[in-house]
Amino acid sequence: MVSPDDWRECRVDLPAAHNWLVLDLRCEDPEEWALGLAAEHLGGETDERLRTAFAEDLLWYWGAAVRQGALCASVLAPRNDAIIASYSVRELRVPPESLSLAAFRAEAELAEGPYFGGVLGLTEVELPLGPALRVHRQEPTDPESDRGVVVEGVAHYVLPVRHATALECRLLWTSLGLGEELAKVADELADSLRLA
Secondary structure, eight states: OOOGGSSSSSOOOOOOOGGEOOOOTOOOOOOHHHHHHHHHHHTTTTHHHHHHHHHHHHHHHHHHHTTTEEEEEEEEOOSSSOOOOEEEEEEEOOOGGOOOOOOOOHHHHOOSTTSSSSEEEEEEETTTEEEEEEEEEEEESSTSSSSEEEEEEEEEOOOOSSSSEEEEEEESSSSSGHHHHHHHHHHHHHHHHHEE
């Protein structure tokens, strides 16, 4: 299994770069980083409470990416607006015998829990980095409640040709009206992924 430390860089080409905020997963002071990015994104004239709330959102996504061991992560937030989607790339710790699209498909079809169930699409695709299983799903955050938020997402489970490992590239959002457009963005992001 290749360690992320063996890669100098995980690169994704973000479309409409002014709408994407890259999460600095190696920053030593995440609170200060988040407050600075919030001020830059929202502008200096924005109410301090709004900047603080946006910084807290950034910290939540930053923390989730760090806990998952993401190689790179970003959030989609149109200029002066809230976060509408998050994207991350992480290495999956998979036994060598399970490094196949068939194994990923079997697991995706049987798995329960967040981001699984109600499969909208499960297809095999070829990316520049290698073959991948594309999974498009919707899932309520609280299946027991009628009031829960529904999360939609597209994940690509990639088997890089030059590395004996697997990657998960995942775009998640809660604005279901943007689903078709964001699903295309997820495909563009996965297609642009490079390891150096």
